[in-house]
Amino acid sequence: MPAPETSVYPGLSVTLPTLEQTSWQQLVTVLESNPDETTAPGFKTMIVASRTATGADARTVVLRKVDADRKYVWFHTDVRAAKVMQFEAFPDCTLLFWDEKSQVQLRLTVETRLHSNDYVADEHWQTIGPGNRKNYLSEYRPGSGQPGPYPGFPTHLGADLPTIDESEAGRVNFAVIECRVLTMDYLQLNRSGQVRALFQYEPDSKMAWLAP
Numbered sequence: 001m002p003a004p005e006t007s008v009y010p011g012l013s014v015t016l017p018t019l020e021q022t023s024w025q026q027l028v029t030v031l032e033s034n035p036d037e038t039t040a041p042g043f044k045t046m047i048v049a050s051r052t053a054t055g056a057d058a059r060t061v062v063l064r065k066v067d068a069d070r071k072y073v074w075f076h077t078d079v080r081a082a083k084v085m086q087f088e089a090f091p092d093c094t095l096l097f098w099d100e101k102s103q104v105q106l107r108l109t110v111e112t113r114l115h116s117n118d119y120v121a122d123e124h125w126q127t128i129g130p131g132n133r134k135n136y137l138s139e140y141r142p143g144s145g146q147p148g149p150y151p152g153f154p155t156h157l158g159a160d161l162p163t164i165d166e167s168e169a170g171r172v173n174f175a176v177i178e179c180r181v182l183t184m185d186y187l188q189l190n191r192s193g194q195v196r197a198l199f200q201y202e203p204d205s206k207m208a209w210l211a212p
């Protein structure tokens with residue numbers, strides 16, 4: 001994929017604090033954009049890499065909430081999913097974002113925390129509509145074997161949305177994963193020179209330029 005054409009190395013015109021601020025702002029902006037827009041920024045989804053008892057695992061999820069001041073991000077999942085067990089056993093994960101337009105990769109190391117039967121999950125549940133809630137109506141655990149293709153919700157619903165009342169049955173399967181960001185590794189690809197920096201928040205706060 002060709003990098004944007006510029007003649008000046010972008011590393012010359014940016015400071016570490018500005019780079020850090022704009023990176024977080026880029027994540028916040030995703031949540032302000034219309035989810036149906038085809039031009040929605042690339043940071044709308046991320047890859048969550050986790051540890052397992054025997055190796056590693058990874059999957060795509062949708063970014064749901066960002067706190068740029070406290071350095072937290074959140075995503076939603078089915079509480080019965082394999083990843084939830086992995087996070088409980090190994091809370092340290094990596095979140096990987098890539099934005100094609102700005103040619104920026106963000107790699108966040110995080111500590112995850114599960115919210116399923118508490119007010120945090122209740123608050124997030126109130127923010128999602130019937131289309132999204134439909135995913136939590138599955139009678140079966142994600143990843144469980146089925147005798148044939150299974151759509152992930154009761155088959156009688158078909159292409160229809162559940163009513164809000166019907167969708168409430170999905171609440172028991174809904175979980176929020178809170179991610180406390182420990183470090184952010186920033187990389188921007190550019191023909192005139194790449195820019196890479198590390199922002200550390202825990203155990204203490206520091207920032208540094210890195211060789212790409």
Ligand SMILES: Cc1cc2nc3c(=O)[nH]c(=O)nc-3n(C[C@H](O)[C@H](O)[C@H](O)COP(=O)(O)O)c2cc1C
Nearest residue numbers: 045059060061062076077078081082083084142143
């Ligand atoms: C574009 C895209 C967005 C997705 N968003 C989510 C999500 O927000 N939450 C989620 O649990 N799974 C999401 N999935 C499905 C996961 O990638 C994964 O297949 C599923 O959660 C099972 O993962 P697990 O077996 O590791 O638990 C998404 C998949 C795609 C392709």
